Amino acid sequence: MIDVDEFKLINEKYGHLAGDQTLQALGKLMTGIFFKKDILSRMGGDEFAVFITKASAKELISDKVECLKRRFQQSGRNLGVCRNLSITAGADFVQRKDTFESIYYRADCAMRSGKRNDKGTLSFYDASMKSNVDRLQDKEKTGVFTGSYAINPLNGAKTPIWLSDYVL
Numbered sequence: 001m002i003d004v005d006e007f008k009l010i011n012e013k014y015g016h017l018a019g020d021q022t023l024q025a026l027g028k029l030m031t032g033i034f035f036k037k038d039i040l041s042r043m044g045g046d047e048f049a050v051f052i053t054k055a056s057a058k059e060l061i062s063d064k065v066e067c068l069k070r071r072f073q074q075s076g077r078n079l080g081v082c083r084n085l086s087i088t089a090g091a092d093f094v095q096r097k098d099t100f101e102s103i104y105y106r107a108d109c110a111m112r113s114g115k116r117n118d119k120g121t122l123s124f125y126d127a128s129m130k131s132n133v134d135r136l137q138d139k140e141k142t143g144v145f146t147g148s149y150a151i152n153p154l155n156g157a158k159t160p161i162w163l164s165d166y167v168l
């Protein structure tokens with residue numbers, strides 16, 4: 001899973017046409033960086049999915065994502081929309097009994113973990129990410145995200161602040 005960092009700000013600051021051009025640039029870059037047999041898809045908004053058919057090593061995925069990040073940042077400068085255009089990505093490897101939904105879920109958990117903790121990075125799924133994403137999704141159903149984060153002074157981790165955190 002790949003998500004454009006701060007995409008909403010691009011739309012707000014430069015307009016929706018610039019936002020559309022940014023997404024088109026990312027799509028074109030992806031088709032040039034990933035293999036022809038890989039499956040590329042825009043999942044909605046500013047989220048994209050890539051299924052690398054022959055991925056067996058983290059290094060391959062890391063190399064592809066790093067190349068995409070560098071070229072996408074340059075595209076932002078070329079488009080005049082942002083000097084530090086970035087993406088956050090999440091990944092996992094297909095397991096024997098996976099369905100589309102199960103691999104999508106794990107990659108999405110990894111990507112969301114990266115968005116919360118360190119934007120502009122690639123995160124590989126681990127089981128601890130599942131409980132964190134599930135907790136956030138439960139809060140999304142019962143509360144309203146304030147748009148602010150609490151920063152842990154020990155490790156710098158961001159925690160979203162929800163209105164339901166303050167409702168008794």
